[in-house]
Amino acid sequence: MKRSFSHKTVISILGCLLGSSWLLPAHADAxxxxxxxxxxxxxxxxxxTTWAQLPETKQALLRKWAAKTPEQRALIKQRYQQWQALNPQQQALIRQKMLHYQQMPASSKAKLQVWHQWFKRLPTTEQQKLKQTWPTLDSSARRAYIQQLQAQYP
Structure with missing residues (x-):
């Protein structure tokens, strides 16, 4: 069964995975x-009880985890649970999209971020309509639809 993901879901999961780079210490000290x-x-x-036996990198990772607010830790746990709920094909698709995003030039990433910020400013009804309509449109219809929305919501 092919399942499509909303733009927000993919961005959230990508954000979680990309944002988790803070977990990897540049230099760890026991x-x-x-x-x-x-x-x-x-x-x-x-x-x-096992702290002294943990590798320095694991200790550093755990200390960064402890430094997060309870809200941040809850959000990370929630996103991780969402990730675990995906089947292997869905995870592979997201990994593939993440790799593509990582390989994008900075200018393309900036354009994508601007587009995402614009999308988040749309009224909820327009966001839902766009999510539902988008998969059914070809590239020229998508361009026209976005131009119409951008004229309405600059």
């Missing part, structure tokens, strides 16, 4: 459990 802040110790409590 730190003793007792030197962690109280907040870090609270958030990372499940790792207290």
């Amino acid at each position: 730190i003793d459990w007792s030197n962690l802040s109280a907040n870090e110790q609270t958030v990372l409590k499940p790792f207290a």
Whole structure:
């Protein structure tokens, strides 16, 4: 069964995957459990007994996780659960789109970001209409439709 994803879903998942690059430390330094802040110790409590055995990179990753707000951690968990709910073909498609995005020139990425910001400013009804209509249009009809929307919502 072929499933299409909304632009927002793909962007959210791509954002989660691309945004997770903050999890990878540039340089990791091992730190003793007792030197962690109280907040870090609270958030990372499940790792207290094994902390000293964890590789430096894992410790750094976990410390960055602990530094996030509860809201940020909840959002990351939610997006990860969405990712896990996808079947392997859907995950592969998103990976492929992410790779394509990563290989895009900066100017193309900037254009895509401008388009995404414009889309987010559209009224919800127009966003839904665009999502439903888009797959049924050929490229010339898409251009005309977008031009019409841009004239209506600059």
